[in-house]
Amino acid sequence: MESRIERSGGGAIVEPQMNAVVLDRFGGVDELSSRRIPLPEVGDDDVLIRVEFAGVASWDAVERAGGYDGAFGVASTFPYVLGWDAAGTVAAVGRNVTRFHVGERVYASTNPVKRGGFYAEYGVVEAEFVARVPDRLTAEQAGAMPWDALTALSGLDLLGLRPDGTLMVFGASGGIGHMAVQLARHSGIRVLAVASGDDGVALARRLGADDVVDGRKDDVLAAAFEFAPGGLDAALVTAGGETAERSLRAVKNSGRIAWPNGVVPVPVTPPSAMVSYYDGDVSRAGTDRLNAIIEASSFEVHVARTFPFKRIQEAHRALNDHYVGKLALKVG
Numbered sequence: 001m002e003s004r005i006e007r008s009g010g011g012a013i014v015e016p017q018m019n020a021v022v023l024d025r026f027g028g029v030d031e032l033s034s035r036r037i038p039l040p041e042v043g044d045d046d047v048l049i050r051v052e053f054a055g056v057a058s059w060d061a062v063e064r065a066g067g068y069d070g071a072f073g074v075a076s077t078f079p080y081v082l083g084w085d086a087a088g089t090v091a092a093v094g095r096n097v098t099r100f101h102v103g104e105r106v107y108a109s110t111n112p113v114k115r116g117g118f119y120a121e122y123g124v125v126e127a128e129f130v131a132r133v134p135d136r137l138t139a140e141q142a143g144a145m146p147w148d149a150l151t152a153l154s155g156l157d158l159l160g161l162r163p164d165g166t167l168m169v170f171g172a173s174g175g176i177g178h179m180a181v182q183l184a185r186h187s188g189i190r191v192l193a194v195a196s197g198d199d200g201v202a203l204a205r206r207l208g209a210d211d212v213v214d215g216r217k218d219d220v221l222a223a224a225f226e227f228a229p230g231g232l233d234a235a236l237v238t239a240g241g242e243t244a245e246r247s248l249r250a251v252k253n254s255g256r257i258a259w260p261n262g263v264v265p266v267p268v269t270p271p272s273a274m275v276s277y278y279d280g281d282v283s284r285a286g287t288d289r290l291n292a293i294i295e296a297s298s299f300e301v302h303v304a305r306t307f308p309f310k311r312i313q314e315a316h317r318a319l320n321d322h323y324v325g326k327l328a329l330k331v332g
Contacts, residue, residue: 015039020120021312022079026066029316034309037079040116040124047100047130048092049108052332053143054118055085056307056315057175059262063112064316072113083117085109087133087143088332097127105133107142109150109282118143119312121331131287134294141301144326145179146287149301151280152180152236153290155258156187158276159234163188166228170220170247171238172209173200173324176260178302180236181207186297192227194220194247196239200324203302215243224250231255235273240265248273303328 017036025031042048060082062068069076087107090100100106110117110125117123133142155176161167167184171177172193184191185208193209195201196216204212213223224232224247231252237244237259248271251257255273259266260280267275280286293299302325307315309331318327 018121019309020079020081020116021309022081022119023064024078024080026064026069026076026080028065029313031064032312032316034312035079037081037120039122042092042094042124044094044096045126045128046094046124047090047097047106047108047127049086049088049106049118049123049125049130050091050332051086051118051121051123051143052088052139052330053086053306054083054329054331055144055147056319056327056329057084057147058319059084061316061319068113072111074113076113080112081116081118081120082112083110083119083123083329084112085143085146085148086118086123086331087139087145091122093127099127100130100132105139105142106130107133107146109146119329119331128284129282129287131284131291134291137294137301140303140306140328140330144175144303144328145301146282147280148175148326149179149183149290150282150286151260152176152183153286153293154278154280155180155236155260156183156189157281158258158278159236159256161187161189161234164190165233166190166192168192168194168224168227168232168235168247168250169204169209169238170194170215170235170244171196172204172212173197174238175326176238177236178203178207178325179299180238181209182297182299183293185209186293186299190227192224192232195324197322197324203324207300207302215239215247220247221250234258238263240267245269245271301326306330
């Protein structure tokens, strides 16, 4: 890896800089500001990505407010850069990295706490968490995809359903949910999608769900027993609350429920079926499998809105609005 330190004409040492959205303290939307900061250091096992698009997600708002401060066993340092998902091109690689080359289209997942996130022109991440962008995805789709798609895939793995097994995806028009519907259908699983709003119902139906109900106005429990009279084999829950909790009564006692960590609120009264709380596998094993499915199917990432870099505050405010699929930030 070449040194990043450069010398100016006058002989002074200049550290390369990049534009980034930073927090100088945790708080509300107004704490997000854009300025130049040093490029991240690239270690021997790292890939430096020139970011084109970053995902904007509900957990970004939690993190912005300080909700994860200290949660990962590492002290928060400022300026703090958010952003767990991104896609772009390889700008540099560490000396141990042979799998990727400068200029390749890649997407990646990272945890911003340790080394900074992807709300920046460049992001650094271990090669283990980097993958090539499948030909049929745009950089915008790939940038908004990784954590949600890999969380959906890991949830389906946990449930272990056979083809023709019955699955309720609760929150089927959200980030994890709309990808879970597609991954489940690819495996031949019968999907009852519980979506949100007319646009959410339309999206879940278009993506191949066998039946779709609107969780805001339909009787989900009744619809579930109509879909699977003997009870559902499984459920993947991507949005908590009273309606979700009540609808889980439709899962057989012998069935399973996959509940990603971070989805709140968790059930007040545990359902009869076993609930497994889990994290998505964002390693190479996960991305290799995800890419294979994407290449072999009609998988799509539905991006509801994309915001220019300078309108990051507007993007965070939009997290509180109704939308289906994902939000993205155009960085590069």
